[in-house]
Amino acid sequence: MAPDRGGEYARVPRDAQNFSPAILELDAAMRSGRLRHDGNPVLEWCVGNVVGKPDRRGNLYPTKQRPEQKIDAAVALMMAIGRAMAADDGQADLMEFLRNPVFG
Known part of the structure; x- marks a missing residue:
């Protein structure tokens, strides 16, 4: 949600x-x-359209093989x-976060 609409965003x-x-965690999960x-x-x-493209350091980036393929929902996930993962305080797991999203 945009800040001008009263919400917070990261x-x-x-x-x-x-x-x-995140790609590695999603794959493992x-x-x-x-x-x-x-x-x-x-x-x-x-x-199903996502391909993990490695950079020169071995980090993966989500991409697609053909322009007509869409990956937006997967990228949002x-x-x-x-x-x-960044907000993990050791108290809640990924599924708990997804079950209880935080909206400002």
Whole structure:
């Protein structure tokens, strides 16, 4: 939510260094079954279109193979996971954050 509408927001840099930990966590959570969704076809389609492109340091950045593919919902999920990881105080887990989003 924009500050002029009474809310708070966090700026999330869109670079490989910031995306890489979230991409790795999302992948691990999906593979282990820790992260599930309601079957939303748009999210499923976007996640299926994501390719992790490594930079020269080995950090991953979300990209797509073809211009017509969309990854917006997957990128939003990665940004939310990244924010959850940055705000982790050891008290709550990722699923708790996703179940109880904070809106200003």
